[in-house]
Amino acid sequence: MTDRIHVELHHGAATDVGLVRHANEDAYLAAPPVFVVADGMGGHDRGDVASAIVVEEFAHLDAERYDAEAAAQAVTATLGVIQERILAFGAEQRADGAAAGFSTGTTAVAALLVDGDSGPHWLIANVGDSRAYRFSDGELAQVSVDHSVVQELIDAGTITPAAAQDHPSRNVITRALGGSAMPGGVSGDPDYFLLPLAAAERILLCSDGVSGMVEDAEIGRILARCEDPRDAAEQVIAAAVAAGGHDNATAVVVDVVGLAHTDTYDSAAQRLSLEQKLGALP
Amino acid sequence: MSETTPGPGPSTSGSWSYRTGDWFAVFGSSVTIVLPESQRDQVVALWALVDGGAGFDEVLDGLLSAGLSRVPGFVLASTDGSPTRILLRGAGVQATAVAADGDVVLDGAASHTWVERSLADLTSLQVDLPVAEGAAAGAADLPIVTGLVRVGRINLPPAVAAPLADEPVREPAMDSVMEPVIEPVMTPVSEPVLESSAGGAHLADSPVDAPAAAAESAPLDDEGPATEVMEAISGDPLSDPLSAPLADPPADPLADPRADPLTDSGPDGDPVADLEPVTDAVPAPPGDAPEGWVTPWDTPPAPPIPPIPSTPPGAPMSPSAPSSGPAEDPLAEPDTPAVPSSGLPPMGGETEVVPAGWPPPPPAGGALPDAPPLPIGSWEPIGGGAAPAAPDAGEAAPFGADHDGATAAGALSSPAAEPAVGSGQAVAKLLISDGQTVVVESAVLIGRAPEARRFTSTEQPVLIAVPSRLHEISSTHVEVRPGTGADHGSAVVTDMGSTNGTVLVQPGLGPEDLKPGIAVPLIPGAIINLGDGITIQVTRP
Structure with a gap:
């Protein structure tokens, strides 16, 4: 681990309750090298508690950098703890007199910087329809695959991705954390994605309040326009609210700033680049 | 359908009869599969699967592992319980069945993919296969329990013309060189046999007459040993007249002293003629069989092989399972926040080939051409339904495992002979x-800057970056992983939709361009060329 490549991450995050909902049940964590967005569900069933549990548990992960395999296992274990806590919370609420149908749940999408065999990678994990995008070479591409009814319809070739935007059940997800009393119970199993850092200079994690309101092309334009990740996150949320703000909207933007071996980084290189910036060199 | 009594009746005890022909048939205890002559290589692999006790879906996976388009025709039938599932594909492939809902005729040419039916309480099934021009189809019905044979027609239960009071002693008079070539065309012999499950006591006369006629008018035609099995077996027709079990050494009814007519046959005796007595012997079964050999003629009163469900009953087999029940309610009320992931929404444009309730098989290796395309790079079945891991792959009976009740139970009851992908082997x-050197134990993704998409924490792929100065190699170029189904035990390579393609050179074969998304099994010694000077040599681990 001595030759670990130093990676500097800059990030920005923003969230908004939107124009329709009364409470913001989204939650996010931006604690390099761990980034998470969770979209709580349930309205009166306290989806905010479920998404807060996600953030709390992922916060325990941020201390160290894992290799890819250990990271996926750690994330799986964390999601297991989250699942148990949410189910316990639901049981507690029902015991305290909440309706028998009380059920809270949440999505989660997480990005962790991990060490792979061939350099640092992004490990992305998702449960539900909160998304991870990557922005590379000026192009936005969705990384995660939603666990939603419309995604399954798209996979099955029944509907086109364009039709999915207006599909009546576009908000029905097929996997979630918690959600004990949902019909049939749902799986909380995550899907994982592993990307080399070079192929993902900028990562966007967002809830469906963003991806459901703003077209991917527009998100791409915003990410291209805003160099600072904090601006980028705020602009993305502003666009989601401007588009109607039907749902809570949350975005976390992470930039990979430095991609260099720590032992090759020296002050000479830094000075050189400064002189270039000042125009001292031709 | 659900009201009818389930469970294997006499018809599902797994005992068949066949007529010789060009096609290959693999008869297993729970699955029977028929393939045309061109699929010779595939038959051998499928034999291993079927004999290992693989279930219907598993055999189907193996069958389609190279892609549906490579298989011009096939018949696949489950025989280990009710309902019986049957799949047909190909021109001239026809099945006639009698089941709870009456007579059913299926034509393999009726669909571009395949025709599938689930038949509850199947009482008889006959599958006719096209005969190549110039070839003479056999006209005698030969009994078989398990094994690999050439067939032109198969019947379940055996289309054994069991003559009773009629003329029980006729067959010793048979000429040893005669070959019943004339087509007796008895209308489904199987039906009478079935309706009297306790032995064909009240058989109509007609089916009995047909073989008799065949015997008496037999032209002297030594050509075309009707029981051409595999080379190894066809060598000595006498030693193995049943020609069935590839790997059952004691399979030699000749050893049974009571099978007198057989020993009377001269050395030139055509196996078909030799076998004729077996059919007639039904009223007086020879009784004890040689050790380890299951006699098909024991069948009607007491099925020789107790039907051992090698596929867990229920789940994928049940046609009554709602295809999309759980998903439909949420569709109606968009406010419902979640539905079970198990409830896949109905596939678009359901056709007759995929009846409701039949979950699509998990894409093995190459995706089914007719299945919705998987996203490139998705090597996990969408929907997360991982193939069930075999409890003990070692239990799966290899070649030579015998079929007597005791050992078969252990072997056959293991539902899947295949470990899941990424088993670590x-x-x-x-x-x-x-x-770089990489051992293939799980999926290995190779490319300029490879990415892994949609995997689970237990099936971590290995990412191998290779240099590509000219950028000829795509970021995720090829995948090499342990094969499943028929490719179990070998590695398979899949081009992940690379920009410039992948060339594979297998030992003894010319260069082959990989088709994106189609898995190709690798032989040790194969060379995979990614371009930009990067080649991958495949060796034994």
């Missing part, structure tokens, strides 16, 4: 020309 080693 090394199947190959990759020597990459940039100096």
Whole structure:
């Protein structure tokens, strides 16, 4: 681990309750090298508690950098703890007199910087329809695959991705954390994605309040326009609210700033680049 | 359908009869599969699967592992319980069945993919296969329990013309060189046999007459040993007249002293003629069989092989399972926040080939051409339904496992002979020309800057980056992983939709361009060329 490549991450995050909902049940964590967005569900069933549990548990992960395999296992274990806590919370609420149908749940999408065999990678994990995008070479591409009814319809070739935007059940997800009393119970199993850092200079994690309101092309334009990740996150949320703000909207933007071996980084290189910036060199 | 009594009746005890022909048939205890002559190589692999006790879906996976388009025709039938599932494909492939809902005629040419039916309480099934021009189809019905044979027609239960009071002693008079070539065309012999499950006591006369006529008018035609099995077996027709079990050494009814007519046959005796007595012997069964050999003629009163469900009953077999029940309610009320992931929404444009309730098989290796395309790079079945891991792959009976009740139970009851992908068993080693060496134990993704999409924490792929100065190699170029189904034990390579393609050179074969998304099994010694000077040599682990 001595030759670990130093990676500097800059990030920005923003969230908004939107124009329709009364409470913001989204939650996010931006604690390099761990980034998470969770979209709580349930309205009166306290989806905010479920998404807060996600953030709390992922916060325990941020201390160290894992290799890819250990990271996926750690994330799986964390999601297991989250699942148990949410189910316990639901049981507690029902015991305290909440309706028998009380059920809270949440999505989660997480990005962790991990060490792979061939350099640092992004490990992305998702449960539900909160998304991870990557922005590379000026192009936005969705990384995660939603666990939603419309995604399954798209996979099955029944509907086109364009039709999915207006599909009546576009908000029905097929996997979630918690959600004990949902019909049939749902799986909380995550899907994982592993990307080399070079192929993902900028990562966007967002809830469906963003991806459901703003077209991917527009998100791409915003990410291209805003160099600072904090601006980028705020602009993305502003666009989601401007588009109607039907749902809570949350975005976390992470930039990979430095991609260099720590032992090759020296002050000479830094000075050189400064002189270039000042125009001292031709 | 659900009201009818389930459970294997006499018809599902797994005992068949066949007529000789060009096609290959693999008869297993729970699955029977028929393939045309062109699929010779595939038959051998499928035999291993079927004999290992693989279930219907598993055999189907193996059958389609190279892609549906490579298989011009096939018949696949489950025989280990009710309902019986049957799949047909190909021109001239026809099945006639009698089941709870009456007579059913299926034509393999009726669909571009395949025709599938689930038949509850199947009482008889006959599958006719096209005969190549110039070839003479056999006209005698030969009994078989398990094994690999050439067939032109198969019947379940055996289309054995069991003559009773009629003329029980006729057959010793048979000429040893006669070959019943004339087509007796008895209308489904199987039906009478079935309706009297306790033995064909009240058989109509007509089916009995047909073989008799065949015997008496037999032209002297030594050509075309009707029981051409595999080379190894066809060599000595006498030693193995049933020609069935490839790997059952004691399979030699001749050893049974009571099978007198057989020994009377001269050395030139055509196996078909030799077998004729077996059919007639039904009223007086020979009784004890040689050790380890299950006699098909024991069948009607007491099925020789107790039907051992090698596929867990229920789940994928049940046609009554709602295809999309759980998903439909949420569709109606968009406010419902979640539905079970198990409830896949109905596939678009359901056709007759995929009846409701039949979950699509997990894409093995190459995706089914007719299945919705998987996203490139998705090597996990969408929907997360991982193939069930075999409880003990070692239990799966290899060649030579016998079929007597005791050992078969252990072997056949293991539902899947295949460990899941990423089982950790090394199947190959990759020597990459940039100096890297990779052992293939799970999926290995190779490319300029490879990415892994949609995997689970237990099936972590290995990412191998290779240099590509000219950028000829795509970021995720190829995948090499342990094969499943028929490719179990070897590595398979899949081009992940690379920009410039992948060339595969297998030992003894010319260069082959990989088709994106189609898995190709690798032979040790194969060379995979990614371009930009990067080649991958495949060796044994």
